[in-house]
Amino acid sequence: MTGFKERGTKQPVSRQYAPTRGFFIHSYALFSPLLMISPISGRITSLPSLALLLAVILWASSFIALKIAFVAYDPMVVIFGRMFVASICFVIVGRRVTQALHYCRGDYKLIIAMAFCEPCLYFIFEAKAVQNTTASQAGMITALGPILVMTAAALFLKERIKGRSWLGSLIAITGVCWLTMESSPSLDAPNPLLGNFLEFLAMVCATGYTIILKTLTERYSPFFLTAMQAFIGCLFYFPLLFLPSTALPEQLHHGPALAIIYLGAVITLGAYGLFNYGVKYLPANQAASYINLIPIFSVLLGWSILGDTFTGWQICAGVLTVGGVYLTQK
Numbered sequence: 291m292t293g294f295k296e297r298g299t300k301q302p303v304s305r306q307y308a309p310t311r312g313f314f315i316h317s318y319a320l321f322s323p324l325l326m327i328s329p330i331s332g333r334i335t336s337l338p339s340l341a342l343l344l345a346v347i348l349w350a351s352s353f354i355a356l357k358i359a360f361v362a363y364d365p366m367v368v369i370f371g372r373m374f375v376a377s378i379c380f381v382i383v384g385r386r387v388t389q390a391l392h393y394c395r396g397d398y399k400l401i402i403a404m405a406f407c408e409p410c411l412y413f414i415f416e417a418k419a420v421q422n423t424t425a426s427q428a429g430m431i432t433a434l435g436p437i438l439v440m441t442a443a444a445l446f447l448k449e450r451i452k453g454r455s456w457l458g459s460l461i462a463i464t465g466v467c468w469l470t471m472e473s474s475p476s477l478d479a480p481n482p483l484l485g486n487f488l489e490f491l492a493m494v495c496a497t498g499y500t501i502i503l504k505t506l507t508e509r510y511s512p513f514f515l516t517a518m519q520a521f522i523g524c525l526f527y528f529p530l531l532f533l534p535s536t537a538l539p540e541q542l543h544h545g546p547a548l549a550i551i552y553l554g555a556v557i558t559l560g561a562y563g564l565f566n567y568g569v570k571y572l573p574a575n576q577a578a579s580y581i582n583l584i585p586i587f588s589v590l591l592g593w594s595i596l597g598d599t600f601t602g603w604q605i606c607a608g609v610l611t612v613g614g615v616y617l618t619q620k
Contacts, residue, residue, distance in 0.1 A: 342568035342580040348561035349432075350587030353425035354595050355549040355557070356417065362543035365417035366536045368550055370527040373409065375554025376520035394509055400502055404515070405522035408499035409558070413523070415492035423485025424478055426598040429588020430469055430608055431489040432581055433615045437462055438497040439578040446501060458617030465611030466490075472603045478596075503566060504574040512566030520558055585612060 359368045419428050437459045443449040466486070475481060506515055530536060569577045585608065592598035600608065 336571075338568040338571040341564040342572070342577055343583070345561045345564035345568065346580050346583045347587055348557055348564070350429055350584045351591055352553060352557045352561070353420060353428050353588050354591050355553050356420045357425050357596060359546045359549040359553065360417075360421060362546040363539055363550070364537040365421065366527065366530045366533070367539055368546075368553070369409075369413045369417055370524070370531055371550040372413075372553035372558050373520055373523040373527055375551055376558035377524045379555055379559050380517040380520055391511075391514060392509070397506070397509065400506055401515070401518050402522065404499055404502040404506060405519050405526075407495045407502065409519055409523040410526045412492050412495040412499065413527075415488045415495065419485045419488035419492060421485070422479065422481040422488065424482070424592060424598045425596055426589045426592035426600065427469065427479070427482060427486060428489045429592065430585045430611060431466060431486055432493060432584045432588070433462060433611050434466060434490060435493045435496055435581040435584075436578040436615060438493055439500050439574065442497050442501050443574065454617060458614045460614070461617060462611050462614030465607050465609075465614055469604055469607035469611065472601060472607060478598075500569070500574060500578060503569055507566065507570040512563055512570050515566050516559065516563045519562060523558075 356368065359371075363371070416428070419431075440449075440451060440455060440459070444451045469486070471483075479485060503515065531538065565577070568580070589598070589600075589608070
């Protein structure tokens with residue numbers, strides 16, 4: 291698949307859903323050797339580090355799954371579907387969600403704010419971004435995540451940031467701007483400039499989510515917080531299904547439907563649960579540094595499954611972006 295199916299046109303099933311057949315096999319084959327390696331020390335590390343590594347691998351694959359789901363379904367249908375699937379999973383194991391729960395008065399405000407940042411606003415921006423840019427470029431924009439978290443920590447948590455980190459941030463932002471300006475419209479990426487900007491807004495939401503999450507994990511289990519994200523997200527997106535602009539599905543498409551189930555059961559339930567677990571036991575800045583790996587994984591997946599390609603200048607811009615982010619972590 292190299293692009294979206296236009297509404298009202300039909301394509302052979304083999305062309306429409308071809309990436310789906312190898313999606314899970316490619317993901318496992320590419321990254322299973324890395325599951326026991328820390329991106330920081332290069333050796334087997336603690337469970338929180340492994341959880342964060344697996345979370346970013348799953349998140350990288352979500353861009354591919356979204357592309358597949360959007361072939362047949364409206365973005366609002368896809369996002370609600372993943373929230374609904376995740377909510378069902380949590381209902382099945384509901385006893386564990388409330389196990390050892392000790393609610394602190396007033397925390398509902400933080401929980402709602404966390405869920406409003408992500409998944410509510412985040413998924414809207416991400417869905418629109420993936421519609422307008424390639425999965426690989428959207429993954430590259432996520433490299434700004436650790437920088438945004440670092441900046442937010444300096445502003446709101448009064449953490450001291452080194453000058454070298456600010457220099458790295460400037461280099462990374464330059465790389466992202468360069469990558470965006472070198473992009474040109476295509477069937478698979480009709481408006482990369484808009485798509486990359488929307489993915490940046492998604493990362494702003496993810497920053498707010500990470501800062502709030504770090505506060506809440508001191509009092510609540512990662513499993514409970516992930517469940518709250520799914521339930522609140524499900525309630526948020528349900529009314530959006532009835533907007534005039536939302537095209538409700540008229541038939542079942544097995545490939546995209548499987549992608550939605552993957553997004554809900556594996557990404558929303560698994561990736562967020564793993565990330566929340568890692569944030570609970572590691573500093574927020576250290577946990578955010580694992581997001582640096584998403585661009586690498588998303589580019590490899592986009593190339594191997596969707597056939598995404600980069601020009602020479604775009605590759606240089608991507609290297610500059612990753613190099614700038616690396617400098618912020620030194």
